[in-house]
Amino acid sequence: xxxxxxxxxxxxxxxxxxxLLTCAPAPLAFDGRAFEGLPERMMPLxxxxxxxLAKSTSVAVRDAVWRELVxxxxxxxxxxxxxxxxxxxxxxxxxxxxxxxxxxxxxxxLDAELIVGFVERLRTVDIDVPRICGRLIDAGLRSARKxxxxxxxxxxxxxxxxxxxxxxxxxxxxxxVLARAVAVAVIDRxxxxxxxxxxxxxxxxxxAAAELGIDPVLAGSIRxxxxxxxxxxxxAGELDFVTIRQRRTRxxxxxxxxxxxxxxxxxxxxxxxxxxxxxxxxxxxxAAVGAPGSRVRLA
Numbered sequence: 001x002x003x004x005x006x007x008x009x010x011x012x013x014x015x016x017x018x019x020l021l022t023c024a025p026a027p028l029a030f031d032g033r034a035f036e037g038l039p040e041r042m043m044p045l046x047x048x049x050x051x052x053l054a055k056s057t058s059v060a061v062r063d064a065v066w067r068e069l070v071x072x073x074x075x076x077x078x079x080x081x082x083x084x085x086x087x088x089x090x091x092x093x094x095x096x097x098x099x100x101x102x103x104x105x106x107x108x109x110l111d112a113e114l115i116v117g118f119v120e121r122l123r124t125v126d127i128d129v130p131r132i133c134g135r136l137i138d139a140g141l142r143s144a145r146k147x148x149x150x151x152x153x154x155x156x157x158x159x160x161x162x163x164x165x166x167x168x169x170x171x172x173x174x175x176x177v178l179a180r181a182v183a184v185a186v187i188d189r190x191x192x193x194x195x196x197x198x199x200x201x202x203x204x205x206x207x208a209a210a211e212l213g214i215d216p217v218l219a220g221s222i223r224x225x226x227x228x229x230x231x232x233x234x235x236a237g238e239l240d241f242v243t244i245r246q247r248r249t250r251x252x253x254x255x256x257x258x259x260x261x262x263x264x265x266x267x268x269x270x271x272x273x274x275x276x277x278x279x280x281x282x283x284x285x286x287a288a289v290g291a292p293g294s295r296v297r298l299a
Contacts, residue, residue: 010111011089011096018086021079022046028083030065037061049087059130066132073122084122084136085115091137092118099144105151110144117143124236131185138184142240174200177234180242186233191226194219 007013021028022045030048032038037058043051052062069087072080085092096114100107121139125132178192187195190212197203209219233239 009108010115011093014082014085014092014115015089017082018045018089021083021086028079030068035061035064035068038065045083045087049090052087053090063130063132067127070122070125070127070132081119081122085118088118088133088137091133092140095137095141095144099141099148103148109151110148113144113147114140117141129185135184139238142237142242146240177239178230180239181230181233183242184233184238186229186238187226191222194223195226195230198223 007016027044027046029042029044032043032048033040038048038051038061048065051057052065066087069080069084073084092114096107096111099110099114103110118136118140120143121136125135125139129135175196178187178196181187182189182192194208194212197208198205205220205223206216209216212219
């Protein structure tokens with residue numbers, strides 16, 4: 001194929017590659033027979049993408065399909081990496097459009113970084129948590145934002161006088177780091193409140209466990225795993241440039257948040273104003289089933 005035919009835009013080129021993978025006579029296909037909620041037949045990936053985008057398709061089905069797509073991208077080679085990018089193309093295009101707003105440089109640079117961040121995250125994304133595709137697109141968005149921020153910094157007028165500046169994300173107030181971790185579902189709200197109350201506040205682990213109605217040993221185990229996920233997310237850049245959307249509704253599970261509130265008056269609110277986390281496992285739910293690693297769905 002001549003270079004004049006092949007698209008110059010990175011997103012358009014990735015979309016074209018996906019189209020070639022899914023065209024007749026031998027389109028790359030997905031076996032829906034092994035997945036509840038999918039048609040019991042082989043589905044070409046372009047048809048599968050339309051199926052996943054339909055409003056009638058449940059979140060559980062989408063996550064199950066994306067879990068398998070990530071496994072195949074890691075195991076079965078470049079074709080399935082291209083397939084994963086193509087399956088996420090509607091979301092990537094929408095994100096690329098948002099990134100291009102107010103951008104005076106070449107949008108191809110942002111699109112390229114968007115895809116690079118997406119593909120790199122394919123190797124490390126946790127497939128046992130909900131919203132897998134969204135997490136991959138978020139990783140691409142953060143990668144592209146870093147490039148945009150770096151470019152914007154070169155346009156600043158430098159002066160000799162000293163002045164204060166905001167710290168680079170995510171290295172700012174610990175409550176905000178916890179709030180961003182909740183916003184992208186690295187930890188849930190009760191885990192954030194547990195960490196905040198015992199690590200940043202004056203509450204002991206026994207006091208926090210009593211507020212939750214669980215054993216202190218179990219509370220310590222939950223906190224330890226949550227802190228490990230939080231540290232890994234910070235190291236991987238998952239919390240960079242995360243926007244926190246504040247809501248006026250009260251959190252239904254802010255028992256330990258009262259301990260944070262006694263520390264600074266508003267710290268508990270920061271970790272509980274995020275959107276609801278569908279499918280996450282709460283501290284109280286894990287304690288109820290008696291197994292820290294068990295997963296239950298929240299209403």
